[in-house]
Amino acid sequence: MASELVKSNTREVQCLREETNLAIIVILSRRRCGLSRCITYYLVSMAVTDLLVMITAVILSRIAGIYFPSSFLSITPLCSLRSSLIYAAIDSSAWLTVAFSFDRFVAICCQKLKIRYCTQMTAGLVIAIVSILSCIKNTFMYFIYEPMYIGNNVPWYCGIKLEFYTSIAWAVYDLIRSTLTPCLPFILILLLNALTVRHILVANRARKRLQTRSNGKRQSDAEMEKRRKSMILLFAVSGSFILLYSVFFVTVLYVRISNVAYSSGSDFTESKFILEETGYMLQFFSSCINPFIYAGTQGKFREELKNGVKYPFSLIVKLYQFSR
Template structure:
């Protein structure tokens, strides 16, 4: 874990991120839960679960972690047990969000590239099971983080703040666990999502070429393809979500690889002139931004979602107007 920057720029960025992230994810959860967006129940389950975990990331990693440090540096959450719980909460929600994105990408890969498995795997029941297992595993995986910290200060027998125990720096078990943590999130998901997207694109290109040839022979070149058009929106949604994840996590992954290859340490503190600190903090900022982008993606790619969002805004402003009167 790192000490987030606490300058004015960070205060403004994380405040805006928290406000937008909370509102955007709550709106997404409500709209998708109503089931009026024309999406299958399987896709809807994944999108709702991703919105819930993104909302929890904003609460834990932005509001309770970064904004707390900036605006309220000394409160009960700053005690060693308090900040240890927040760290576990942040990591578990982050990992759940990442791996649910992988699960969604894999689900869409099977639906598009493996039609023989689609009817068995791409169902609402399977989605609920996968979501439950992913979230439980992510929570269990991050429990050890609670036990690696010790107090920085003891004031009136109360332990304050979190500092990694010195023994963990020389512990082989901890070093192995730390490596596994970095590989499982986000390196392995990054590779899996990239690979699944490449395979999906390859399949789509081959299938489209064959389908166009067959339809041209049967019906003439100017005939439309309703089946391909119906799949287009689902494909656009998949690529938008996974592409956004890859772009916003890229800096974090680059920083991780740089630290491992160069043998340097993660930057601690807030030296704005240190290139390592700039790369590291940009990685964290973009990583957290990924918890807010899916709402914009849905609004940009899904007509029915956009209509529901507009109706929600109208209802909200009408309510404000009535209360003002």
Template sequence: MHGIPKGLVFAIYYPFIATIGVPANLSVILIQSRRRCGLSRCTTDYLISMAVADFLVILVAGILNRIAGIYFRKSFLSITPVCSLRSTLIYTSIDISVWLTVAFTFDRFVAICCQKLKLKHCTKKRATLIIGVISTVCCLTKSVVYFIYEPLYIIENVPWFCRVKSIFYTSWAWVTYDWFYRILTPCLPFILILFLNVLTVRHILLASRARRRLRVQNDENNQSDTEIDSRRKSIVLLFAISGSFILFYSLYFVTFLLVRISRLTYFSGSNYTNSNFILEETGFMLQLLSSCINPFIYAGTQSKFRAELKNGLKFPLSIIVKLYKR
């Protein structure tokens, strides 16, 4: 990337993410809604809700925020009240996406490791309740974000753009809120996802060893074990989703630590030569990438999802062919 203007990189990257992420997440919503991928109803509901949250992240953070800021800098979206609302929606949609990933990880942990609890927890009704609670709590806790901004400029009595108020870095109330928010998202999800994955892997390894011993005793070595194969597919899907989350959100958390420990500030503006801006923007870029990677994980780990996707792509082509023949 040496010699390439950083502003050009951002101007190309965000439209690319939107072009890939929007149809990818919409395809997940449509395919999973048909419930033909062989997944349980609660798992399907989690995957649909995660796709909806990721779609909103790309729509608000990628299109209405970054793309509009680059290509339509002085539109009504840059007026301070609208800018503050955009930031609030960005934080809200990101939080919902993060905590739905945690809920999905916990659901898979219960389904694999806790057979007694599975009957009560892994149901469509419980999944709907958890998704609703997560969405409501995130909306309520992030509504406060609207009030941390002030105008960057005031031109003819019209406030333009947003910058974080200086009191945000000095007031004990705001500092406490910032620490609480950053620990809650994504520090706590990091810990929970890692912890649940370790327990899940441990359980699967122990169960697999026990099943192998039973199969040896029953002389069934030449037969495939469908239970182990099913668990293997579940763990691949689980690890791919949670692993991508941890990878892409790491820099975001590092940025927060630098701001609070090194006493820096969250950067306002688009100074492509400022190291703080580059660090913060790179973390944001990885966040958006995380929101469009899950559909490709589903396509890579689920054969039935791939089949449904192929059928969906063939359908408009078949219509075009039929119209052409007529």
């Protein structure tokens, strides 16, 4: 029962992800939300990688596996390739969140470096590097699988090789892979956020003291309000990433510390299977929650979203009036 609930919730989250990420890409690409091109590049790239996770992990893996279990996608080479693409997309999404956090750290805390770093050219270069390195890193995932059985000389399905757990080389690779994602992003995001908050609090106290000395009373400060909104957006995006990736992070640690294998999915009542599936579900949910973050922190994004919802109805009304 618990496993069926996890599967049902995962499918619902997957459908929501497709719609919300498409909405993000369309709205942010129009550049009417009052955000700089640098920020827009990062947010759009994060939405695109989240959409790629949906395509590879949801459509080509989950939906195909549940409703078309014996399709050509279950042939071992394609199954292995699909797994590599899933991990590459997930890594890109995680590290683009780190890149976005670092960009905001530079923009807020390093004014001299901001002029050279916080540009659309740098953002495009960082996004390209992150995407390429994520693909290279997860190319090795293609080789950890073996056929679960062979029928008519065709290898079917993907089972993790025993040597993945016994070989020192694979153990080192899995340790590096797990450290790079999600362990290192956890640490970097927490560190960057802590430094950013510290700088903002110190700068705000200094500005308040200067205002009080010059005017004798405190007044509203547009710069402080701008910093406050930037901080809210930064912490909402990175904080949701940390919170929703925590179960997946615990699963990785549990497998290596307890020296057990990842769940094969053969026993749906197994606590390890439920833990893994819950981690995947929350990992998917970390993507689709970003539109609600943008809507909650960016007034212009809310306005564009409302216009997008109203547009089909207004178009129908205009067509009706034109036909009369």
